[in-house]
Amino acid sequence: MTSVHLQSFAPVHPPAVPGPPQLGLPWALAEAKAFHLAGLGVFARAERAEAKRRAEHDAPGYLAAEQARLHGIHGALTADAHQWWQSLVANDEATVCETVNYAFSDNPAAGCAVGVDGSVMSVVMRQHDIDSLPDQTPGVTSSGRPTLKTLTKRDRILWWLTATGSNVVATLKEGFSVAPGITAIDLAVITRMPDTQRLGFAAYGRWTRQAIETGPWRQAEDALRFLDLGQDVACAVSTTASGNLSSTIKPLDTSRLPGLQSLLDHAQDEAASVDATLAGLDGDLLANVPATHDAPAADHYRIHTFAEWRAAQTRSAAQPRVIDEQPILAAPAVLTPGQNLTLPDEAWEGLNIAFSFEGADADLTLFLTDAQGRVASDDDFVFYNQPSAADGAARLLGKRHDGTHTVERAAVHLAALPEHVQRMTIAINMDVDTGLTCGSLTYAELSIGYVSAAWTFQPPADPAIRAMVIAELYRHRSPEGRPVWKLRAVGQGWADGLDGLAKAHGVDVA
Structure with missing residues (x-):
């Protein structure tokens, strides 16, 4: 009560507007394929081949349109920030x-x-x-x-x-x-x-x-x-x-x-x-x-899905399908700690990830690493201050309140990840300002899936840790030598929170 005046307050500076997320053709192609292949059975080979051809045709236009739109948003935000600063001074x-x-x-x-x-x-x-x-x-x-x-x-x-x-x-x-x-x-x-x-x-x-x-x-x-x-x-x-x-x-x-x-x-x-x-x-x-x-920041750089772009292009009156947030229709299978499974090929084109919880605040983080679990650079660390990586192939979609639950979502296109990414770690870390541990989370659950299949995992409420790896996605070879992606439930963590989690994956936290 008598030492508040000893605090230091950093002087305000002109705002620097962060640039939009970098997007690449592999990401755009994965989005286009997910749209065109939706609803086609695995044995409909002719239809699937035609869908892939249409996706390859549409992807460059979709990418160019999103890059131009995001560039325009950045310009408008920069102009607004400059005007605000001039008014302040x-x-x-x-x-x-x-x-x-x-x-x-x-x-x-x-x-x-x-x-x-x-x-x-x-x-x-x-x-x-x-x-x-x-x-x-x-x-x-x-x-x-x-x-x-x-x-x-x-x-x-x-x-x-x-x-x-x-x-x-x-x-x-x-x-x-x-x-x-x-x-x-x-x-x-x-x-x-x-x-x-x-x-x-x-x-x-x-x-x-x-x-x-x-x-x-x-x-x-x-x-x-x-x-x-x-x-x-x-x-x-x-x-x-x-x-x-x-x-x-x-x-x-x-x-x-x-x-x-x-x-x-x-x-x-x-x-x-x-x-x-x-x-x-x-x-x-x-x-x-x-x-x-504590209010969540507006997502000015929300990426329009391929469905939204296509609807705008054709001026269709139909309700666009939002790929990143489409509901998972399949009944989820419950995973146990250490359990792993091979993902279907369809899952490569778009996975929806959601972490829901109550009791305290936590943040979802993604690490895109090599086979040893180390990032190639800090650009492969996806968190609230850097919500996109790999040209948009891994993205955080933000938090929302769903009744008493808080839900943070992410979207991953495994097919669009660069070859150096052999593993993707899905982790959470507690809000560092609260000093709380994972034991403060209640009803915590991770959901991963797409339209045809889904899996859920309930991480342990461990009071000894402040950051936890909940699950991993990693490249593997099938017995026939075919490349596959696998999912493993983990549920293990670090007592020192985000710092320990980031250092363990090669992120420079200095």
Whole structure:
């Protein structure tokens, strides 16, 4: 509570828009074949030969169209990013407030940018009430035994004031870091007053970028320096003539500050109350979209399936079939740890992979490796920051919520994988920020299949690991010497999470 101000916030930089996924002709041909061969039996040789011929004819056009479409999307995103950056550095009010409030959304003390005037930004911060603090602190007796000591009023107020200063400084530091054109911040702190249980202002003032960025923030006690570094700072906790803190918190008089007074005059404590207080902002600030940072990013580079492209080409009114997300019609076979099987040739043209789970958050990852399980380069590592590899032959399709479950999907075209890829590892890793293990996952299940066949595997909920290989796809030779792809259920992992998983497969995580 009293060390938030010791954090460092990296200054914002002009956004760099990542390029679209690289697509190749083998991928386009695999997509086209999957479409044209759909519904044809394995013994319909003439029809299958004709379908493959049509696929070979259509694949180059499909590839060129997708590459051009994705290139256009990248250009539009780059232009939008440039416009956003120009608006941010020019202190456009809507842009600055939206950007700063996104940064504030995960702060321990709710903050909200409410306006910009020139290069000065106005911020309101909701500090935790002093009544939420305990009135005892751990200690030891004269004989060395642990005990609880009752805090004096002044000690409790000092604790609360230090926490307030810590959050004020952290809010100022983060505000300056994400709003490069802002030179000063007018900040007002609201809290619930212990005597009246009504919200009121506990502190306000103006702080310049230079004062905050040059201030030494090395220890918890430095948080109290917010009172000295600002301009026209007022605080609800005063200092007595003897230099001690007062034992009460008194709301500040805001009558000489029209802006703050207006907030007080137009906010209601309760819907039926006629008394104007700031309580109406209490819920608004605390509900400052805290889940924003966890919201899934939009998939601007979603690759259109061959069916979608063909429908657009022919302007057909029929509903396009979405190959990557078409339902698996066959009843799935349940796999056990260590079990392996040979995939039918039809599966080479398009496999759907889905990992569903509850209880905690996890990410699906793919490694395209040699026979020894090592990637040729980091480009063969498919994860949330690099969702495509092998010219689109292995792709993550993103997460979706399905009732109480979270489902992350992937699409793999085995026939389009380059020859150096002898094995594909399907793995999961827990969200590194939570510190949770695979034991926190419930109802976890991996599904792999296509229209004619499907398989499922339930990985163990192992509390000792944070990353796990669930299954492997690997090249093999049949007894007749024919190349085949096989599937193996695994369910083994690493205690050190994504780092250990990536290093084991040759990915440079430095």
